[in-house]
Amino acid sequence: xKTRRDFIKTGLALGAGFSFIDLGGVFAAETAPVPNGPPxxxxxxxxxxxxxxxxRVAMLxxxxxxLGGIGxxxxxxxxxxxxxxxxxxxxxxxxANAHPDLIRRLVTLCREAGAKxxxxxxxxxxxxxxxxxxxxxxxxxREAGAEIVNGKDESLYRETEIPQGVKxxxxxxxxxxxxxxxxxxxxxxxxxxxTLMTAAMKNLMGVIWDRRIYHRTxxxxxxxxxxxxxxPALNIIDxxxxxxRNGPRGKTADDLxxxxxxxxxxxxxxxxxxxxxxxxxxxxxxxxxxxxAGMNLGRSDLDQxxxxxxxxx
Amino acid sequence: MSRATHRLRHLRxxxxxxxxxxxxVAFSDFRRLLPAGLGPWLAxxxxxxxxxxLATGALFALGGVLAILLTLLAxxxxxxxxxxxxxxxxxxxxxxxxxxxxxxxxxxxxxLTWLRQxxxxxxxxxxxxxxxxxxxxxxxxxSNFGRIAATLFRPVLTLANNLLVDIAAWxxxxxxxxxxxxxxxxxxxxxxxAAFLVLLTVMTVxxxxxxxxxxxPVGTLLGFISNRALFRLRxxxxxxTKCTECLRHCKAQxxxxxTGTIDASRCVACYDCVSACDQGGINYAFNWKPxxxxxxxxxxxxxxxxxxxxxxxxxxxxxxxxSMTLAGKIARAAETEATLIPALVxxxxxxxxxxxxxxxxxxxxxxxxxxxxxxxxxxxxxVLQPALLEYGVAxxxxxxxxxxxxxxxxxxxxxxxxxxxxAIERLLPEEKQGVQIGIADFYRDRCVVVTNGTDxxxxxxxxxxxxxATEPHGDNLRLPVLHQDLCIGCGACEFACPVKPQKAIxxxxxxxxxxxxxxxxxxxxxxxxxxxxxx
Numbered sequence: 001x002k003t004r005r006d007f008i009k010t011g012l013a014l015g016a017g018f019s020f021i022d023l024g025g026v027f028a029a030e031t032a033p034v035p036n037g038p039p040x041x042x043x044x045x046x047x048x049x050x051x052x053x054x055x056r057v058a059m060l061x062x063x064x065x066x067l068g069g070i071g072x073x074x075x076x077x078x079x080x081x082x083x084x085x086x087x088x089x090x091x092x093x094x095x096a097n098a099h100p101d102l103i104r105r106l107v108t109l110c111r112e113a114g115a116k117x118x119x120x121x122x123x124x125x126x127x128x129x130x131x132x133x134x135x136x137x138x139x140x141x142r143e144a145g146a147e148i149v150n151g152k153d154e155s156l157y158r159e160t161e162i163p164q165g166v167k168x169x170x171x172x173x174x175x176x177x178x179x180x181x182x183x184x185x186x187x188x189x190x191x192x193x194x195t196l197m198t199a200a201m202k203n204l205m206g207v208i209w210d211r212r213i214y215h216r217t218x219x220x221x222x223x224x225x226x227x228x229x230x231x232p233a234l235n236i237i238d239x240x241x242x243x244x245r246n247g248p249r250g251k252t253a254d255d256l257x258x259x260x261x262x263x264x265x266x267x268x269x270x271x272x273x274x275x276x277x278x279x280x281x282x283x284x285x286x287x288x289x290x291x292x293a294g295m296n297l298g299r300s301d302l303d304q305x306x307x308x309x310x311x312x313x
Numbered sequence: 314m315s316r317a318t319h320r321l322r323h324l325r326x327x328x329x330x331x332x333x334x335x336x337x338v339a340f341s342d343f344r345r346l347l348p349a350g351l352g353p354w355l356a357x358x359x360x361x362x363x364x365x366x367l368a369t370g371a372l373f374a375l376g377g378v379l380a381i382l383l384t385l386l387a388x389x390x391x392x393x394x395x396x397x398x399x400x401x402x403x404x405x406x407x408x409x410x411x412x413x414x415x416x417x418x419x420x421x422x423x424x425l426t427w428l429r430q431x432x433x434x435x436x437x438x439x440x441x442x443x444x445x446x447x448x449x450x451x452x453x454x455x456s457n458f459g460r461i462a463a464t465l466f467r468p469v470l471t472l473a474n475n476l477l478v479d480i481a482a483w484x485x486x487x488x489x490x491x492x493x494x495x496x497x498x499x500x501x502x503x504x505x506x507a508a509f510l511v512l513l514t515v516m517t518v519x520x521x522x523x524x525x526x527x528x529x530p531v532g533t534l535l536g537f538i539s540n541r542a543l544f545r546l547r548x549x550x551x552x553x554t555k556c557t558e559c560l561r562h563c564k565a566q567x568x569x570x571x572t573g574t575i576d577a578s579r580c581v582a583c584y585d586c587v588s589a590c591d592q593g594g595i596n597y598a599f600n601w602k603p604x605x606x607x608x609x610x611x612x613x614x615x616x617x618x619x620x621x622x623x624x625x626x627x628x629x630x631x632x633x634x635x636s637m638t639l640a641g642k643i644a645r646a647a648e649t650e651a652t653l654i655p656a657l658v659x660x661x662x663x664x665x666x667x668x669x670x671x672x673x674x675x676x677x678x679x680x681x682x683x684x685x686x687x688x689x690x691x692x693x694x695x696v697l698q699p700a701l702l703e704y705g706v707a708x709x710x711x712x713x714x715x716x717x718x719x720x721x722x723x724x725x726x727x728x729x730x731x732x733x734x735x736a737i738e739r740l741l742p743e744e745k746q747g748v749q750i751g752i753a754d755f756y757r758d759r760c761v762v763v764t765n766g767t768d769x770x771x772x773x774x775x776x777x778x779x780x781x782a783t784e785p786h787g788d789n790l791r792l793p794v795l796h797q798d799l800c801i802g803c804g805a806c807e808f809a810c811p812v813k814p815q816k817a818i819x820x821x822x823x824x825x826x827x828x829x830x831x832x833x834x835x836x837x838x839x840x841x842x843x844x845x846x847x848x
Binding site for chain 2: 050052089090125126129130147150153192193194195196212213214215216220221244245246248251254255256257261273274277279280285287302307309
């Protein structure tokens with residue numbers, strides 16, 4: 001095992017030597033810029049849109065319309081990264097991944113807004129090609145004009161210093177997260193056996209190369225620490241039929257309840273706080289929400305959030 | 314006739330190149346380049362795997378039967394056009410000729426019949442003695458090729474693929490995906506196939522198809538059968554000028570110009586001599602009726618009333634049939650043992666290696682698997698890795714699940730789909746999901762939640778059956794809790810566990826696979842869904 005890893009490393013080093021893609025940051029740790037960040041904690045109350053009782057596409061359109069339309073986030077010529085939760089080799093009806101309908105619509109909107117490119121990837125838990133295909137996300141996104149990027153290609157990750165991290169001081173982060181003009185996060189709301197709940201913040205574990213570092217170090221703190229590098233400009237939580245037990249993979253569709261809800265916000269902490277309430281938790285019960293709010297990465301106190309509620313039926 | 318047989322050589326070369334290319338890609342990584350069905354389809358043409366499948370009743374595989382019928386019709390066409398190891402030797406010869414800058418001339422040679430008999434009957438004896446797994450793994454030409462391709466060619470082709478990835482990225486074009494290089498290191502797993510390739514290369518460079526005509530039991534079996542072939546190549550004495558051009562091209566050293574005979578048992582039907590002969594002196598001839606002794610060149614060497622070749626032929630046929638039947642009996646006995654084990658909890662019957670789901674039991678698996686590595690190449694997660702001695706000597710190079718490398722994808726049954734011998738039984742995905750190939754053990758004292766006082770549950774997160782769940786622990790933490798009766802041994806927990814150096818959850822393989830319990834839960838209703846927003 002060791003020999004193989006060493007070999008791969010050597011191979012990658014050699015590959016980097018004669019490849020012409022931008023691999024400048026592979027070995028030199030660097031600090032990433034934070035373009036398109038969310039409002040700072042001192043800014044006016046962040047907006048959170050909660051929509052119920054429509055199909056996913058209708059709820060997404062309503063939420064985006066309330067947030068100023070896709071044009072408020074994506075400008076012509078920009079590169080966009082959409083990070084869905086597609087970590088599991090299960091079909092859409094199992095609710096373990098974001099729904100392909102949402103991703104398809106979002107990609108289409110980004111393209112219509114003039115995005116230069118829209119990329120999709122996830123560092124999956126199950127075998128990546130099976131996850132991409134069986135979640136329905138890769139075919140839907142490709143059809144809508146997205147580029148499907150391999151999340152298991154280590155050469156696409158860059159070792160990045162995290163100076164403001166409390167416990168996570170550096171990590172190999174996917175270059176699309178560091179380099180894309182616009183970063184959109186599309187998780188699905190689920191129960192989680194380790195963190196109690198997984199939604200927007202936890203979904204970003206799929207943008208780093210070695211998740212075991214998180215698990216070994218301090219899972220909740222590392223989840224919060226990564227946000228000091230870059231927070232998504234837009235978070236959209238698919239809570240149409242959230243998984244309420246056996247998460248995050250789930251066993252059958254019986255693990256889901258039907259809420260027909262979608263949340264959207266520029267504030268990743270606020271949206272997770274609202275999502276926690278959907279699952280019957282207080283935001284402070286979810287340790288990474290509490291920690292992130294304490295680090296001023298967003299607001300977990302929903303009284304401090306401008307919530308717009310809509311029922312489509 | 315001459316022109317027609319001339320075309321035969323072109324046809325043979327074309328088919329052989331397609332077969333070799335197909336196998337090479339199949340054993341390298343066909344998930345990305347070829348239709349998923351091609352690898353197993355090619356493998357189904359192979360004699361020994363399909364015999365094993367047929368004899369054990371695992372698959373209705375007719376490849377071996379068809380190979381024998383083909384040989385009865387036209388000689389050892391199989392050895393030149395369908396056997397990847399045979400074709401590989403032809404490629405090695407051509408490469409050697411390029412190095413030498415001129416074709417190597419091989420003198421005619423006497424058959425080493427005793428050695429051929431030794432290997433053929435040694436194989437039969439090995440199978441009868443209950444060592445079918447090791448015997449066939451060592452001697453099956455298809456499996457030997459598979460190991461060379463999977464272990465030696467695959468890393469090279471993967472590196473080439475990854476170079477293409479870089480070039481495509483540089484040109485800003487869509488390219489293939491980068492693949493982890495399947496490198497095993499300079500250990501026995503690489504050295505065994507490499508040593509075999511060296512042996513094969515030396516034999517090929519020095520003596521053409523010597524391997525096929527001494528060691529290979531398939532070559533020997535088909536050779537003895539082709540002594541009775543309906544159509545055989547024959548030297549036409551009237552047009553032969555004894556120019557020896559055919560000898561220059563014969564890789565089997567089986568043409569004897571002095572007696573004007575071609576040894577059908579060693580001729581691999583490559584038709585090189587046919588196309589080399591300006592005089593049209595070598596042709597396929599119908600040969601069903603034994604020609605009266607002493608009148609035709611073919612029977613000159615064995616004109617005696619008792620035909621030794623017929624005896625060999627009959628003995629081979631009987632031997633093959635007997636070994637197939639007995640192999641079937643052995644395998645079925647092992648299978649009965651496997652299916653009788655009731656539902657689970659630790660049997661104390663641990664195996665150092667975890668056998669793939671569908672193997673039934675380690676003993677059944679070892680008897681039937683020929684170590685061809687097709688499943689190792691096909692496994693999407695690469696959890697299947699060749700074993701060294703984890704199964705014992707008899708299980709050398711047979712696939713095992715290595716949870717340091719990866720884990721078994723819950724919904725995947727790819728290994729069974731490609732297995733040409735049926736050693737990995739084709740289970741429906743829902744059957745496979747209940748097969749307990751191993752059982753996890755949880756070492757609480759090593760768990761991050763206990764040692765570090767922080768949440769983790771990577772094991773539970775990955776567990777597809779929720780044999781690993783969590784329970785509240787300390788101050789708002791969740792500690793893994795393991796239900797072994799639900800565990801199928803897929804290794805997802807062990808692979809995901811972040812604890813170093815020894816993991817906190819470790820799967821031990823089962824010698825005899827069992828059926829895990831399945832927990833059926835009612836439709837979830839909590840938290841109760843309301844019509845309003847909870848915030």
